Amino acid sequence: MSRRARLAFFAVAAAALAVTLGVGLAGLPSFGSQITAYAAMLNELAPRQRHVTDVVSAITFDYRGIDTLFEEFILLAAVAGISVLLRPLSDEVRELAEDKAPDRAIPPPSPAVWLLAVLLSSLLALTGLETITHGVLTPGGGFQAGVILASALYVIYLGTNYRTVERYQPDALLEASDGVGAFGYVFIGLLGLLAGEVFLSNVVGLGVTGNMIAGGTIALLNLTVGLEVAGGFAILASEFLDQTAVIRTGRR
Amino acid sequence: MSVLAYGVVAWLFLYGVVTSRNLIHLVVCLSVAQSATDVLLLEIGYRSGGHAPVFVSLPVHPGPAVDALMQALALTDVVVGATVTALLLALAVQVHKRAGTLDPNELRATRD
Numbered sequence: 587m588s589r590r591a592r593l594a595f596f597a598v599a600a601a602a603l604a605v606t607l608g609v610g611l612a613g614l615p616s617f618g619s620q621i622t623a624y625a626a627m628l629n630e631l632a633p634r635q636r637h638v639t640d641v642v643s644a645i646t647f648d649y650r651g652i653d654t655l656f657e658e659f660i661l662l663a664a665v666a667g668i669s670v671l672l673r674p675l676s677d678e679v680r681e682l683a684e685d686k687a688p689d690r691a692i693p694p695p696s697p698a699v700w701l702l703a704v705l706l707s708s709l710l711a712l713t714g715l716e717t718i719t720h721g722v723l724t725p726g727g728g729f730q731a732g733v734i735l736a737s738a739l740y741v742i743y744l745g746t747n748y749r750t751v752e753r754y755q756p757d758a759l760l761e762a763s764d765g766v767g768a769f770g771y772v773f774i775g776l777l778g779l780l781a782g783e784v785f786l787s788n789v790v791g792l793g794v795t796g797n798m799i800a801g802g803t804i805a806l807l808n809l810t811v812g813l814e815v816a817g818g819f820a821i822l823a824s825e826f827l828d829q830t831a832v833i834r835t836g837r838r
Numbered sequence: 839m840s841v842l843a844y845g846v847v848a849w850l851f852l853y854g855v856v857t858s859r860n861l862i863h864l865v866v867c868l869s870v871a872q873s874a875t876d877v878l879l880l881e882i883g884y885r886s887g888g889h890a891p892v893f894v895s896l897p898v899h900p901g902p903a904v905d906a907l908m909q910a911l912a913l914t915d916v917v918v919g920a921t922v923t924a925l926l927l928a929l930a931v932q933v934h935k936r937a938g939t940l941d942p943n944e945l946r947a948t949r950d
Contacts, residue, residue: 589857589943596856600849611841618886625883625905632906633893641891641906646913657914664921671928675935724892729917796894815917822924829931 637792638722638801646727647807651786654807655771658814662768665818672825674833681834692747703745710738714816721808722801728808732815739820748831755824760817767814774803774810844878847871861930861940865923872919876912883908 621629632644646654674680695703714735721727743751778787786803793800847870854867883905891906934940 592856596853600852604845604849614841614882617881618884618888621883621885621888621902621905622907625907629891629893629903629906639893641893641903642909642913645906645910650910653914657917660918661921664925667925668928671925671932723894725890729913818921825928826924826931835935 633795636788636801636804637795638804639796640722640724640727642725643721643727643804643808644801647804647811648786648788648801651775651803651807654811655775655786658768658771658811661814661818662764665764665821668822668825672829678833678835680832692749694747695745700745703741707738707741707745710734710741714738714812718808718812719798722805723796723798728811728813729815731808731812732817733819735812735816736819736823740823743823743827748827752824752828752832757821757824760820760824763813763817764821765817767810767812767817770810770813771807774806777803841878841881844874844881847874847877859941859943861933861942862927864942865926865930868926869919869923872915872922876915879908879912879915 628645628649629641632641632649633639636644636648638644714731717726717734718728718731721731739755775786778785778789781787781789783789788802788804790802790806792802799805851867851871851874855864855871858864858867885902885904887901888904889901891903891909893903930940933945937945939945
């Protein structure tokens with residue numbers, strides 16, 4: 587398709603979308619004036635009904651838990667797709683002979699960088715665990731915590747030589763954490779069926795509002811999602827780093 | 839008109855997606871256009887003087903809370919957006935390896 591044809595096509599599509607969206611947006615209440623009855627009801631009910639103080643967590647993992655199940659599988663599918671796309675191709679090798687030559691060794695990072703990486707990654711791991719365990723109390727939860735935990739691993743990559751990290755990094759564990767996290771969500775959903783209720787109903791003891799262990803399945807789902815996101819994002823980073831640092835185009 | 843910000847950013851960057859001459863640039867445009875949606879969602883859920891939908895008993899919150907539902911939707915959007923961006927970048931890596939270019943106009947399938 588030529589550039590002109592593409593632009594014309596875009597102009598028509600964008601105009602049609604703008605009109606449809608404009609009609610919808612014009613029907614919205616004015617900015618900041620009110621929230622929907624549904625949202626107001628959830629704000630009112632969630633702390634009493636589910637014993638959590640963070641309503642966003644209650645909506646994500648309980649009231650609209652099935653949406654999050656699909657979202658989790660989108661994440662799993664994307665990570666699997668990237669692993670397949672970025673695998674070594676038939677004409678690529680993981681290491682050339684000159685990569686191993688002693689006179690071409692990559693210089694190690696300075697001790698200051700290494701120390702900073704150790705400090706930062708332990709702080710990030712701590713923040714990640716704090717975010718994941720307080721998901722029912724304060725803003726945060728599995729998705730955010732998973733990304734923070736994975737970034738603790740990224741900082742290790744920065745502070746050391748990636749080729750060394752690549753050799754020792756627990757690939758099987760990361761992949762297992764991604765899969766177990768996704769399956770764990772389904773399993774917790776099935777608990778509802780086992781208890782004679784519907785899929786993903788909150789059948790675990792709700793605990794006391796304001797405690798760290800509260801909200802029943804909301805806290806458990808936070809943990810499984812955190813596990814999946816941490817594993818998935820760590821795999822993502824290592825796949826992209828493999829492309830630049832490890833995988834070489836073989837000689838023809 | 840508060841949704842104007844969304845309209846301008848989303849359409850400007852969608853135009854960028856259509857006219858882009860570099861796949862990385864295209865992915866970044868898409869990612870910005872998609873983030874504009876988050877802004878729209880949060881705008882819809884905002885309530886003047888409202889506080890975050892976190893109901894810790896102490897100290898007692900003055901006034902109403904904002905819409906938690908829109909925040910949950912924005913959270914979903916951010917996660918899906920990040921994975922889609924990563925998947926598209928992986929495609930761009932392979933396109934560059936196979937075709938030796940990142941310009942979508944140079945690719946055989948899109949050339950006239």
